[in-house]
Amino acid sequence: MAKLRTYSKYARDAVFLLGQQIRLARKRRKWSEMNLAERAGISRATLQKIEAGEMSPAIGLVFEVASLVGVPLFEQDHQRLATSIDLTQSKIALLPKRISEQAHVVDDDF
Secondary structure, eight states: OOOOOOOOHHHHHHHHHHHHHHHHHHHHTTOOHHHHHHHHTSOHHHHHHHHHTOSOSOHHHHHHHHHHHTOOOSOSSHHHHHHHHHHHHHHHHHSOSOOOOOOOOOOOOO
């Protein structure tokens, strides 16, 4: 039996908001659920899960659907997005490859 994953309220709210923004954008384009699902190459049931803010759909599917209906995720401009990616990767490259937790010395001398 798979262990049930729990998510923070912030994460659940953010996914719900994104799903609602996708639904709004789809309806503004006057696309049916089936139409958008076909464009994204997913089932209608998966699209319904995305729009309902369920956590189970793969993040790549959610981002693709958002992109298809024009919901901005990060940068609208592809060049700015690429620059942000490069900058973030440069910062990651400066950090140590491995991160080990520091041993915490417990002061139990009462």
